[in-house]
Amino acid sequence: MSQAKKAPSATTTIAFVVVLCFVCAAILATLAAGLKELQGSAAALDRAKQMLMSAKLFHPDGYFLLDEGKENYVPAKLAEQNGRLVKGDRSDIADADAIFTVYNKRIIPFLVDAEGKETTFQAAGIDLKTYLEDYRKTGYDNQPLKLVYRILSNPAEGQAPSNDKVDGYIFHISGFGLWDAIYGYLAVAKDGDTVIGISWYEHKETPGLGANIAEPSFQSHFPGKKIFQSSPTGKTDFARAPLGITVVRGLVSDVYPSGPKAESAVDGMAGATLTGNGVTKAYKDTLASYRPFLLRLVEASSNDSGSAAPNGSA
Template identity: 30%
Template sequence: MSNDSIFKTFLVAFLLCIVCSVLVCLAAIVRIDREAYNKQLEIRKTVLAAAGFQQQIDDGGNIDELFTTNMQPKILDIATGEYTDAVDVATYNQKEAMENPELTVKIPADKDLAGMGSRAKYATVYLAENGDVILPIRGAGMWGPMYGYIAVANDGNTVKGMTFYQHAETPGLGAEVDNPKWKAQWPGKEIYAGDNVALKVVKNGAYDPKASDAANTIDGLAGATVTGTKVQGIIRYWFSDHGFGPFLAKLKAKRG
């Protein structure tokens, strides 16, 4: 067959299209896999930071190794405070669950201190080897939703660390929730006083280390009173009886 035949020209063009299509598909699959891995890596990094592993991360520690060695993900039924297998821990996405009415519950107006309107029925929590638990928190910030994690000791009351990984707070003001110096205040603070949520964020400069409630107080951010109030609302909701309160009560009871 002549190299100049129309059939051969079309055959070569067709085969070239097939090869290019396969290469494009393979590239897309690789990109999707890489994006999925990067998202997983960011979650693991954030959970580890909340749990007090920031120094190891800064020192170049392997995030995947630190996570698999120290953390165990579990699905929590928030209402009962019990672990559940109602959804798959390997695939459950709490943000995506908010798009499914069957996986959400409406928050009563008088309890909606975080300004969310509704929340997912289930949460992915992380159990550390030392008994600490890392809990996902979210709520309305000044300009948009805020997402973070807070680590609580196995006494169900003592904060071990806190970090926000997504927010739209004002740079230089509310965005200072990312400042390591501000986050350094959280470890050692107590969430409850008796059965009441007592942990609070006060206006910058109002914190008194000698006050009777110093163990429950976080000094706010300069010029960001609204953000501090929003963070306090998030804390007050998630540690209430409509949030992680039932789970932490059971954690305390197990410890005795």
């Protein structure tokens, strides 16, 4: 007659459970680390897309854009690893490698001080990655050295993009919507006043209402707007003029049927007045810190065009 199997002791059972817990914990930790890395890569890709969209280098449908002149944007594709774009088709959907190539070659971060003077991260002894991570939530505009991105012009065949050939600048915008913080980008032409485009890459606004700040239908109202608000006479005192873009309640044509204020305002979103107010405040508060730098751009643009420097009324 076979002898009955002896049941495992309590000590053995406990030891098995402990080992199993450690194994499961190790597996979960490994998966979490891998997932965090993937999430980080996805977030970096999305921010690159959003920044390129604000600069009118990338379309929300997934292809690059090329300005053929006078803001005539056509579908484009990556031609070289120097970030050069050539005319393409809407079917030329850009993959992640192409997006990062254009972003890394054509969007260049640098710093400006309280007087608007430029410096590099290297010259300032600041690590770019650490700076971006440490101050994103509190706002780069609140730092002694403030973040700006330079949009380099499309390079010629076989040549690297040049810091001397600039199409505009991108500012990181932060503020609060109805429910939580909102983060986005505002691209301004090299004249320091004209909006190229905008995007919002993070928010918790209500879908179908405030969340429309991230929709192309809302963002399409911004290109061509002026961030320095003109006086009722139509002249702009750049040194003192209010800065920002106002999201009105309703339609700009109804709120400002005449006068220059319409140049610095966009149509509001139905049912999302408070989110619109938050967007307005975000632009106003962020850009205020960059006025000295923007004034330098305005003055340089004025000198290039041969008109009087706009230190006062223009």
